Amino acid sequence: MYVVERVARGHRYLYLVESVREGKTVRQRTIKALGRKDVLAASGELDRLAASIARHAERSVILSDIDAGRIAARRIGGPLLFGRLWQRLGVDAVLEEVLEGRQFGFAVERAVFVATLHRLFVSGSDRACLDWMESYAIDGSEDLALHHFYRAMAWLGEEIEEKAEGGLAPRCVKDVIEEKLFDRRRDLFTDLSLVFMDTTSLSFYGAGGDTLGRRGHSKDHRPELAQLILAVVIDAQGRPICTEMVPGNTADVKVLMPIVTRLRTRFGITRSCVVADRGMISADTIAALEELGMEYILGARERTSSVIREVVLNDTAPMVPLVLERQAGDTQLWVK
Template identity: 25%
Template sequence: MFVRKKQNKSGVISVQVVDKSTGRYRMLRTIGSSSIGSEVERLVGEAKQWIKKQTGSQELDFTDYAHHTKLVLQGIEQIAVHGPALLLGKIFDEVGFGQIKQDLFRQLVLARLCYPASKLKTTDYLSKYQFLDIDVQVVYRYLDKLYKEQKELVQQISYQHTLRILDNKINVVFYDVTTVYFEAESEDDLRRTGFSKDGKHQHPQIVLGLLVSKGGYPLAYDIFKGNQFEGHTMLPIINAFQAKYNLDKLVVVADAGLLSKENIQLLEQGGYGYILGARIKSVNNELKEKILALKLANAESQTIEIDPESKLIVSYSQVRARKDAHNRKRGLDKLEKHIKSGKLTKASINNRGYNKYLHIENEIKISIRPEKIEEDKKWDGLKGYITNTNLTKEDILENYKDLWQIEKAFRVAKSDLEIRPIYHRVQRRIEAHICIAFVAYKIYKELERQLKTKGSTLSPEKAIDIAKTIYAVKVKHPVTKEITYTTIINSEQQQNLAKLFDF
């Protein structure tokens, strides 16, 4: 229905309500007529109100009679998954990623959070569940644009948001690396085989370095060749991050895998504070004697001065001691099994893992050295941390414990976001793929933060699962042919989530 103003031969304008739903014009009602402009407009307004009243009496009514319900159901044109857009799309904008005026960017990030898959399968998901027909080649071209024009902006937006939620204080950062493998066999300059943290040693891979803040909010990342030594990845990322945001007195926290004399020297030369996991079994004999002489009780820690610029914090934990003993027993059981089977050879005598307990007798017999086991037991439960900061040992231990946040980031990225395997071959698209995963994890962390702030017991995974059950229905009215969109929020879980996030 619509309003028509029809001028008569006398010059008077008649205001009518006309319907064309059958394909032919049909005058339903004449509201009135006048030659005065203001009166005509008043009649037009009255006509619109009449239409609204008429269509309102015919609105969707699922509580009405069965034939009405049947007519409405026949008018359903689309049922789309809408909850992720309501929940995650809102957080996407609150973080600031809405600054990137490209709807495909939003769709790719939300899909990575809800239905992580290859780009081809992502376009299939967008078509089936979002009714967005996007050719995969369009996605690939956008990835090129993301890499070329928007990658740096993405990290800046993430940094600025993290700065806001941490009260404009970022003085401690946490760094770690992981490997991400490819579903391919051939190597190139970037994709190389190397030590895989996923156990995919036969697959080409890249090394991914990630920098996060207190609380585990992602700050910066970079990728390196698959055979790159992880110790050589830390300084390039930290230096670039420090220079970009002009930060002073930054303290870097990293695990023992990144500890090397070269890295310590570079950190000191760059003016950084550092808290690094120490390899206490590999220090000189004098320092070993000092560590073992501490005789720490459970949860106790002591400081040992190394030189005027650095010190070693040593802590003891009964839980860690039990874990060390358990792991050693498992390793020894496996060694003994291999000895009995005759699988061990002279080549097995090395210092890798529990092989350090082995020795060879008369160039023939391989056996386990009990004295090595007893020597190793002395270190059960001990953990070392080397630092050049003036923080208290309690603060040093607390900051190091927060490294679990970055381990969680990698775990979520690999399991929930399914960042690997990577199917891309071209470097710019590989980097764009990592960029989308970076943004998705940022949204995940902000969802986690807001759930905690709102006092909810939901995990981010559970909240996303509930959101995925919320649908939007597009219905064409059986009489007026008017299109109506309705979001279906029925269950208690759906209602609670909608109330929690005000959508």
Template identity: 30%
Template sequence: MFLRFTSRTNADGTVVRYVALAHNRRVDGRIKPDVLMNLGRVDQVDVAGLRRLAASINKHFGDSDGLTDAAEAGAVARAAPLEAIDARTIGATWLLDGLWHRLDVGTAVRAATGARRFTTNMERVLFALVANQAIAPMSKLSAAEWVREDAAVPGLSTMDEDHAYRAMDLLVDADTQDRVQEAVFLAVANLLNLEVNLLFFDTTYFERDDEDGGDDAFRRFGHSKDHRGDLPQIVIGLAVTKEGIPVRCWCWPGNSNDQQILAEVRADVRDWKLGRVITVVNRGFSSADNLDYLRRTGGHYIAGMRMRDGNPLVEAVLSRQGRYQHVRDNLRVKEVRLDGHDARFVICHNPDQAQRDQQHRDEAIARVQAELACIAEQRARDAGRPPGDRTRARNEAAHVRAECALRDHPTLGRWLVQQPNGRLKVNTAKVKAEAKLDGKYLIATSDPHISAEDVALGYKNLLEAERGFRDLKTQLLLRPVFHRLEHRIRAHVLICWLALLLTRVAERSCDQTWRNINRQLGRITQVTLAGPAGTVTQTTPLTPEQKAIYHALSIQPPARVTAFDPA
């Protein structure tokens, strides 16, 4: 580390000298000076103090090869060693901050709150909460401590839990919420050149410990996909593009029905004036009322259909003969049209999945037959006992309990049927019916122009919405939620959505998982060193892998020296 002096001659002939902090690095076997930080004009800075600070840095790192003259070498011997007074991770927060500005999230927040006055920059506090949710998710109280002690958040040195709650309340303001989501979506669509003619929608739930009181309660009992009907819940909706980029999120009370959910979703997306939009939903939203509503509200839909609920329409579609069209190695499609129905139906067949379905069914049937054989063998042994024997009566009761447990088994019970005498046997009709559905799923669409291949591939991309929910619940810790008030819960969901958006953009640009990106950049540390000559804040050197991540996102890495304060 040394001071590098340069000079420039003005038009009037005067010479102006400048000083910069630099260090030597070896490039292809040759020593090359690398400027870390420009310090300004020589006549406007304390050169002697800067020399002492540079000498202290060299002594701390045990490197004095880059000194420019003997005076600086003597300063090293006289300088006291530097002491590390602070160390924070900066790599991941720096990356997310770059994406935050490129997606205009901060601009949207500032525009929505421009007339309000705060002593603390609420936009920076909101970014800190989003970054914490993406990097090391925790409660808002712990997130404030994370900002103060552990992470270097650009533009924010400290915050407390009151700042966090104030930023959350600001985010769920009706005007702010709509502006932020619309501005972010338009920025992402332009930045990544996304196709937004297909929107994939799905819902999930997270539970709370008790139910709200009152008619306008938010935490309510309802149908739970996680089979936890004993807990009140909140319904979360997420719309994503086929690239997996989250477009918008919603929150509803736990007892909201599908019709109410779809009405709000279509109304909100229609206000964005996206043009031709096809909504893709899974089997949970494929009721006749929901599909009729989607058709009435404009646009078109692609919806998965239930094949095992005895719907005559579905049975008519599946019974139609026809040839499959090969789409991909593991996907074949067959289009079916029915008289009197304007919807088109596409039967999809996956040969690999058909083999897996058959294998799972054969294994289940083998288990059922083994259990029935065991019960029959034990009952046959007891048949030789006298009719009034108490042991025989106890054993018969045990056999009945075993049969009831097998009949009520969550996976094996579906393959059984009870005979008139009360005994169980394998339901051969059920086995044959299921064999006809191996590897198949049924899709309906109202769009008369989209091809059967695009219908099938578009529905498969609905997995991106499901993957988004999985990451929200696991990596970003959408639940458990530590809030009770409705507006705080809504704010928490929005913060998780923003974190998912930033991580998805990073994954798509780097072609890596966010877990790997976060692990790599989490090793970049910002260290503050102090000594008699002053303080300096320096970032650890970047590895080639870390440089590649920043380069893929076109984000300038953090500077090696971010602060230089001579005493």
């Protein structure tokens, strides 16, 4: 059985019919005239009839409550996947450990998780995060309000040292969390014999950022905005170790050494090889790395001089010794 629509005297009527076979032909047999379509729709009789029939069906459901706003579809995949990773890395446990003794009056760990998830998916402000959160089913986030996100982010940036050396941002709660996460996965065979570092610029709107916010070379092509330089350090397995921030007008070449020095202090590094791109190479940087006894792999610009063409590019060996003459003295490198 099914419903058909027929036009008569300028009006549309609905009929409940069924198909019946008579000999070799199939025809429609009217079971019930339901009435004028517009009248049935206006009175709600059609919806009530459909809902009544759906109650007795095994594979049909009426979703009218969605249009009325009483039912909302919420996504669960992202929170489940990254929630499991969050727990495996021990981020939730470390946050609760650092929060011990603090009375915030709301679930700070949940606010940090939601903010992290938001930045992984779409990024944006804390206000945008609050709206985005409504489309996702995230355990423990039901009571979070906008000011909770503001307070959680302020706590992560809460300074625990007045001033840092080398132009780096002062140590804050975020640094303590990074160190505790590293300690959780550290064992007898864990080392930082090879670390990779790169930088990017992050521009921002509005007030604030008086310490780090400066105008400089913008990698996201927004030179009119204040920015900071974010340096990310990862280990040989691609796992993040830490991040550091410096004022936005700091050249890449001046970033490497302060971070190397702080890495040795924060994580007890005795031997390590630093890998960085060509923007961080300079005679002073190389001399400082040599003085610290640090191994390094630094990218070098491919020059058009005969030294590079004939000595380096034409040699098939994995590494080629090269001495570059500089005003401060010769620098001996292994290049490829």
